[in-house]
Amino acid sequence: MSLNVESTPLTAVLAPPPLRLIDDSGNAVLDSESGGFVLPPIETLLGLYRQMVVARRFDVQVTALTRQGRLATYPSALGQEACEIAAVAALAPQDWLFPTYRDSIALLARGVEPKDILASFRGDWHSGYDYQQHRIAPQATPLATQALHAVGLATAAKLKRDDTVALTLLGDGATSEGDAHEAFNFAAVWQAPVVFVVQNNQFAISVPLDKQMACRTIADKAIGYGMPGFYVDGNDAAAMYAVVSAAVDRARNGGGPTLIEGLTYRIEAHTNSDDPTRYRKTADVDLWRSRDPIERLEKYLIAQGALSNDERADIAAAAETLAATTRECMTEQAVVDPLELFEHVYATPRTALAEQRAFLAAELDGDAEASAGENEKSTR
Amino acid sequence: MSLNVESTPLTAVLAPPPLRLIDDSGNAVLDSESGGFVLPPIETLLGLYRQMVVARRFDVQVTALTRQGRLATYPSALGQEACEIAAVAALAPQDWLFPTYRDSIALLARGVEPKDILASFRGDWHSGYDYQQHRIAPQATPLATQALHAVGLATAAKLKRDDTVALTLLGDGATSEGDAHEAFNFAAVWQAPVVFVVQNNQFAISVPLDKQMACRTIADKAIGYGMPGFYVDGNDAAAMYAVVSAAVDRARNGGGPTLIEGLTYRIEAHTNSDDPTRYRKTADVDLWRSRDPIERLEKYLIAQGALSNDERADIAAAAETLAATTRECMTEQAVVDPLELFEHVYATPRTALAEQRAFLAAELDGDAEASAGENEKSTR
Amino acid sequence: MSPQQTLETGTGVRAPENLTLAAALNAAIRDAMVDDPTVVLFGEDVGPLGGVFRVTDGLYAEFGETRVSDSPLAEAGIVGTAIGMAMYGLRPVVEMQFDAFSYPAFQQIVSHVAKMRNRTRGKVSLPIVIRIPYAGDIGGVEHHSDSSEAYWTATPGLTVVSPSNPADAYSMLREAIASDDPVIFMEPKSRYWSKASLALPVQTEPLNRAVVLREGSDVTLIAYGPTVKTALATAEQGLAEGLSIEVIDLRTLSPFDDETVGASVRKTGRAAIVHEAAQFGGYGAEVAARLTERNFFYLAAPILRITGFDIPYPSPKLEEYFLPTPDRILAALSTWEWS
Amino acid sequence: MSPQQTLETGTGVRAPENLTLAAALNAAIRDAMVDDPTVVLFGEDVGPLGGVFRVTDGLYAEFGETRVSDSPLAEAGIVGTAIGMAMYGLRPVVEMQFDAFSYPAFQQIVSHVAKMRNRTRGKVSLPIVIRIPYAGDIGGVEHHSDSSEAYWTATPGLTVVSPSNPADAYSMLREAIASDDPVIFMEPKSRYWSKASLALPVQTEPLNRAVVLREGSDVTLIAYGPTVKTALATAEQGLAEGLSIEVIDLRTLSPFDDETVGASVRKTGRAAIVHEAAQFGGYGAEVAARLTERNFFYLAAPILRITGFDIPYPSPKLEEYFLPTPDRILAALSTWEWS
Ligand SMILES: Cc1ncc(C[n+]2csc(CCOP(=O)(O)OP(=O)(O)O)c2C)c(N)n1
Numbered sequence A, B: 001m002s003l004n005v006e007s008t009p010l011t012a013v014l015a016p017p018p019l020r021l022i023d024d025s026g027n028a029v030l031d032s033e034s035g036g037f038v039l040p041p042i043e044t045l046l047g048l049y050r051q052m053v054v055a056r057r058f059d060v061q062v063t064a065l066t067r068q069g070r071l072a073t074y075p076s077a078l079g080q081e082a083c084e085i086a087a088v089a090a091l092a093p094q095d096w097l098f099p100t101y102r103d104s105i106a107l108l109a110r111g112v113e114p115k116d117i118l119a120s121f122r123g124d125w126h127s128g129y130d131y132q133q134h135r136i137a138p139q140a141t142p143l144a145t146q147a148l149h150a151v152g153l154a155t156a157a158k159l160k161r162d163d164t165v166a167l168t169l170l171g172d173g174a175t176s177e178g179d180a181h182e183a184f185n186f187a188a189v190w191q192a193p194v195v196f197v198v199q200n201n202q203f204a205i206s207v208p209l210d211k212q213m214a215c216r217t218i219a220d221k222a223i224g225y226g227m228p229g230f231y232v233d234g235n236d237a238a239a240m241y242a243v244v245s246a247a248v249d250r251a252r253n254g255g256g257p258t259l260i261e262g263l264t265y266r267i268e269a270h271t272n273s274d275d276p277t278r279y280r281k282t283a284d285v286d287l288w289r290s291r292d293p294i295e296r297l298e299k300y301l302i303a304q305g306a307l308s309n310d311e312r313a314d315i316a317a318a319a320e321t322l323a324a325t326t327r328e329c330m331t332e333q334a335v336v337d338p339l340e341l342f343e344h345v346y347a348t349p350r351t352a353l354a355e356q357r358a359f360l361a362a363e364l365d366g367d368a369e370a371s372a373g374e375n376e377k378s379t380r
Numbered sequence C, D: 001m002s003p004q005q006t007l008e009t010g011t012g013v014r015a016p017e018n019l020t021l022a023a024a025l026n027a028a029i030r031d032a033m034v035d036d037p038t039v040v041l042f043g044e045d046v047g048p049l050g051g052v053f054r055v056t057d058g059l060y061a062e063f064g065e066t067r068v069s070d071s072p073l074a075e076a077g078i079v080g081t082a083i084g085m086a087m088y089g090l091r092p093v094v095e096m097q098f099d100a101f102s103y104p105a106f107q108q109i110v111s112h113v114a115k116m117r118n119r120t121r122g123k124v125s126l127p128i129v130i131r132i133p134y135a136g137d138i139g140g141v142e143h144h145s146d147s148s149e150a151y152w153t154a155t156p157g158l159t160v161v162s163p164s165n166p167a168d169a170y171s172m173l174r175e176a177i178a179s180d181d182p183v184i185f186m187e188p189k190s191r192y193w194s195k196a197s198l199a200l201p202v203q204t205e206p207l208n209r210a211v212v213l214r215e216g217s218d219v220t221l222i223a224y225g226p227t228v229k230t231a232l233a234t235a236e237q238g239l240a241e242g243l244s245i246e247v248i249d250l251r252t253l254s255p256f257d258d259e260t261v262g263a264s265v266r267k268t269g270r271a272a273i274v275h276e277a278a279q280f281g282g283y284g285a286e287v288a289a290r291l292t293e294r295n296f297f298y299l300a301a302p303i304l305r306i307t308g309f310d311i312p313y314p315s316p317k318l319e320e321y322f323l324p325t326p327d328r329i330l331a332a333l334s335t336w337e338w339s
C-alpha cells in the first residue's frame, strides 16, 4: 500500500513524548531531542519564572478568596502557569491576546490589574480593563468562539499590512466545537497571522480527553488544516516559550497560523462549584502536582546558578505584594449604578431604552407607580 | 527535529496521486500501486457499470427536463457516478444512507422511484419515498448536518447490537462546516459504524477547493480524528467500490468510522440557476469530461471481454426505459391538498393548527370571512 | 398546584419524600429509563459528574456507559446525533449545559428537530427531549442566565415546556420523554433547589395544559418557570393591598392553552404576563397579542408585560434591578385605570 | 415612498436609472467601499460569482481579493471572523446565503455580535452588517424560504432592518454599513427583482423610522419587506370595497418606531400587521402587543395579525396557500365589528 494514499489511522498509535527542552528533573534535554528548538536565554527563563511564581501566588490567593465567598466563581489555572505565561511572553506589544475564562493569569502577565481581571468573577460587569490598550479581548465563555475572533483580527491586521499577530488560548474540550474547526480552517486558508495555543489540561470539566477525541494528539489535528502543529510539554516553560515564539515569528513574517498543544493538567477543580472527586483519582492529581512547572524551571535555574537567594526573595516579595493588592481590591465595594444597565447596549440611542431607564430611575426614587404609568398615560 | 513531535506542515506538500485500481485508459494498475486493495469481481464491476449508465441517463434526462422548466431545480451529479453508485453498492440492505441534494442517483441506485426522488425538486413535499423501508434519510440541504444524523443512527444501531452501518455523502465544501468536524469527531470517539464519503467535486458552487481548505487532501483530515482516511480516484468505480466496501466491512465488524475522499469533478453547473462560466474555464471542464468514469470502466470491461454488445444494448434499453418513466412521471400532475399543510407538523394534535386548518378550508370553500370571524366571535 | 395522581411505572410507588426540582427531574429520567429501554441520555458532563446541576446524578452508575454517556463537547453534535438515534428508534434525552450554550445547536434544532416530521410527511418522528437549564437569578456570570424561550416558541414543530415546581418537573419530563414530538424542556435554574414533598411517581396535569395555581377575581397574572414563584408572591402581597390576583402557571409555552388562560382573562378582564426575558419580541408578546385578539371585548385594560429590560442579561450585581419583582408587578398593575 | 434626497458620496451623483432592489444593494455596497476603505465584503460565493442572487456582482473585479472574498463554507466562521475584523477597525459586510443558513452562525450572532458592546461597557463596538436574504414566494425548495426575523428582533443588541423597495435598499444599506451598531439586514428575496427609477446616491428616511406609504383613515396596515407590496395591493383593493387603508412600511423592525405607528393607530383606531413568518411567537406579536399596550383606549377592535400559518414554510406547490394575500387580509379585516 502506498503510504501517501492512506492517511494512517492513528487510534492505536501511542502519542509521542511531547517536545521538551527541560526535563522533569530540571535538566536540559539533549540537542538531538529538542526538535530543533533551542533553550531561550537565561534572562528570558528567569523572567518567565518570576511571572509564573507571581501568577501562582495570584491564582492561589484568588482561589482562597473564592472559597471565602468573596468571588462568585474562579476558574483556576494552577499547574498551567508554563502555558499561560509563555504564551503571553512570546507576544510583542502590538499583538493581541484572545483568552478564555481560565486565563486570568495570562491577563495578569500582560499587565491587567487584579481588580479588573476579577471584576466579572466578582459579579460585576465583565471586565474593567481597556481592551484596545491592552490588546486583550474580553475573556470568552462560549467555548472556541474567540478563536474565530482571533482569526478575524489577525486577518484584518494582515489586510492593513500591520505586523500584528493574534494569539488565542483554547482548552482541550473546546477543540471539539465546530467553531474551533472553522477557526483552524479559516486561519489556514487565509494564512492569517494567528497562533492557537491549546492548553490540554486533560479535562473539560469532568470529561477526560479520551472521551473528547480519538486522535493521538491535539497537535495532529493541524495536519487536517495544512498548518504546522506542535505537541509540547505544557509544563516546560522553556519549550512552550520557544515553540510559541517561533510560531509568533512565523505568523509575523507571513508564514501563517500554527497550532500548539501544551500538555498540562488542571490541578484545581474546574471552578469552585465543581467536585472533581466524582470523576478523577487523587493519585492522578498528586502525580501531576509532582510535575510542577514552576519547580522544574526553578531546579534548572538553580542548577545554572541563575537564581540567587536574593532574587528568590525579591520574587517572593513581589508575589506577596500582588496577593495583598488582590485581597485589598476585594474589600473595595464595587460601585454599581443600576442605570448603567442601559448605557452600552447600542451606540445609537433608543427611545425604548430611554423609557426603560426612566422607569428604573423612578423606581429607584421610590416613585415606581408614577413611572410605570407615564407611558400609558402619555399615550392615552 | 523528532518527526513525531511536530505534525508536519503539509501546505506545501503536493497531494499524492489518489488511489486507483483502473487507470484513465481503462487498464488495471499494478498490484504494487493498488494500496493493498484488489479489483472487485468482474460481475460486480459490470453491475456498477450498468447502474452508472442508467444513472447517467437519468441525470441527463432530469437536467433536460429542468431546462424545459419542468422542475424548479436539479443539482446534477454528472461525472460523479462512480462515487455515487459505488457508495450505494457497497451497502447491505440493513444499512442506511444519508444523502445530500446532489445525490439523487444514489437514491435511484438504492431503488427509489424517479417520481419520489424528484418530488421536492418539482416543488412538491420533500420526498415521497418511505425512509424506513429504503433506509435512506431525506436528502439534506443544510450542509453537513446529515453527517451527524448518520453518526447518531450508526451509534444507535451499535447500542442495539445490530449490524447496521450508516454511510453519508458529503461535498468538499461541506467539510468546512462545524457540523462536519463534530460528526467526524463524535464518530471517532464513539467508534460508530459509519462511513463518510466526501465527493470532492472541486467546487462548492463557485468556490474552488483551494479557497476551501489548505490541507493536502480531504482524506488527511482523518488523521486529526484518529480514524482511517483514504484518498481515492473518485472517477474509478472499482477503487471507490473496493475502498468503501472495506470501510463498510470494518464498520460492521466493530472497527469504527472511515473517511473516504473521492476526487471527482462537477461537470454540470451547481444547479440550473448557476452560471459556471463566471468562475471556471471551459477547458477545465473539458479536461474532466475526458476523464469520464463510465468510459473508463467501459474500456476496462471491454478489454476484459466482459461487456458484450447484447449486454450494452440491454443496459441502453434499461436506461431508455427509465428515462421514459422519468419523463412520464413529470407529466403526471401532482395532487396537492392544501389542508395537508397542517397534518404532519406534530404527532400530538394542536388546537391552534386545527383552527388554522378550518380557516383555510373555509377560505378554499370561498367562505373566508365566516371562517376568519369564527374565532373572534366564539370568544366574544 | 396541579392535581396529582400516581403514574404506572415499573419503578413502583414510593413513600413521600422531600424532593428538590432537580431531584424530581433526576427521578423522572431514571424512571423513564427503567420503564423504557430505548431511553438514552447524553451530553456534556452528564455521566460520572451527574451534570453541573446534578440533575443526572447517579444515572451513569445505575445504567452504565451504553445508556448514559458524556459526549464530546459540541452542542450541534449532541443534538445532531440525537436526531440519528431517534430515527433508529431510540428516545434520546440530551442536555445543553446552559441556555446560551444551546445556540451552537440552533441549526440542528430549528432546521431538523423541528422540521423532520413535517418534511417527511409524518414518516419520521423525532421523540427527543432537549433539556435546557435557563434564566437567571443564580448570580451566574455572563452567558449563564439567558432566557431563550422566544427562539423556540417562534419555531413551528417544537413543543416548549417549563415546569415551575418539583411535581410538574417529574410529571412533565416523563410525559416529554414519552411524547413522539420533540420537546424543548426548559428548566428554571433558580428553582432547581426548591422543594416539595412528593410520593413518586406523580402525575400532574397533562402537557399542553395551563393551570390556575391560585384563584382571584381582579387580575389574571400569567407566569411560567422561574416567575411562577414571583407571581404567587405578588398575589399574596396584592391581597394585602386589596387586590385579588389569579395566578396561572402556563407550564407549556408552545402550544399555548388558549382555553384555560382565555377563561381566566374573560373572568377578570385584566391580565399581565411576567417573564425574565427581555420584553421586545419576548414570549410575552405572543401571550398578550393572542389573548387580546381573542378576548378584546372582555378586556378592561391593555394586557401588561412585566419582564426583563430590553438589554442583555446583566451581571450578578445588577440582576436584582433587572428581574421582575412583586413590587414592580404591583406597581405596573396600579397603572391601569381601575374603575 | 419615503422622501428621497441625494447622499454625499465619493462616487458622485448619477443619472436616474431603472434599478432592481438587488442592483440598488449592489450599488450601496460599492459606493460604501469607494467612500470608506475599511469596508470589506466576504461570504460564500460573493466573489467571482457575485453571490447566488448577484447582489455582489462586479465587486470582486472592482475591489480585488483583499476587499471582496469568498470565504470557506462555514457561517459561524464568517460571522466570527467578521467580529475580529470589526475589533480591528474594519467594517465587514457579510452574507448568509439563505435565511436558514444563518442558523449555524446563531451563537456568534446572539452571544457575541449582539452583546460585545454591552459586555465591554461600550469599549468595543462591532460595526458589522449581516445581510440575510429571507422569506419565500420564489418557489424555493425546503430550507430556502425561512423568515427568521423573530429570532433577531428578540435579541437585545441587534438592529434589525428590512427594505421593501430599491430606494430604501440603497439608503438603508449605506446607513447600516455606516452604523457603529451591528445590523441584521434582511433582504426580501421575492423583491430582489422589483424595479424603481433612481438617481443614485439616494437617501431616504433614516433607519429606525417607519414610513406611511399610503394614507388612509379606517385601518392601519403594517408591513415590512416582502409584505409591503401585499399591503399596498390590499389598500388598493380595499378602496374598491370602500375601505380606506393606511399602509405603513416599518423598514426597521428593531427598534420599533412607536411614534409613527402609534400616531397612525390612534388616528384609525384599528390596525393589522402582515408578515410571512408563522404567527405564533412571530414579530407581529410584538407589534400587536406594544401597540395595544400603548394605545389601548384608542382601539376600536383588537389588532389583527395576518401571517403565515404556524407550520414550517411549505413546498413551492403549497406556498400560495401559506402566504398572506390581499383577499385574506381583507377577509380578516371584515371580521371586525364595524360600527
Ligand atoms: C459553547 C459552550 N458549551 C458549553 C460550555 C460550558 N462549559 C464551560 S467550561 C467547559 C469545559 C471546557 O473544557 P476545556 O475546553 O478543556 O477548557 P478548561 O476548562 O479545561 O480550561 C464547559 C463544557 C460553554 N462555556 N460554552
Ligand SMILES: Cc1ncc(C[n+]2csc(CCOP(=O)(O)OP(=O)(O)O)c2C)c(N)n1
Pocket: B102, B141, B142, B143, B170, B171, B172, B173, B174, B175, B201, B203, B204, B205, B266, B270, D044, D073, D097, D101, D104
Ligand atoms: C449550512 C448551509 N450553508 C449554505 C448552504 C448553501 N449551499 C448549498 S450547496 C452549497 C455548496 C456546497 O458545496 P459542496 O459541499 O462541495 O457540495 P456540492 O454542491 O459540490 O455537491 C452551498 C453554499 C447550505 N445549503 N447550507
Ligand SMILES: [Mg+2]
Pocket: A171, A172, A173, A199, A200, A201, A202, A203, A204, A205
Ligand atoms: Mg481542559
Ligand SMILES: [Mg+2]
Pocket: B171, B172, B173, B199, B200, B201, B202, B203, B204, B205
Ligand atoms: Mg463540491
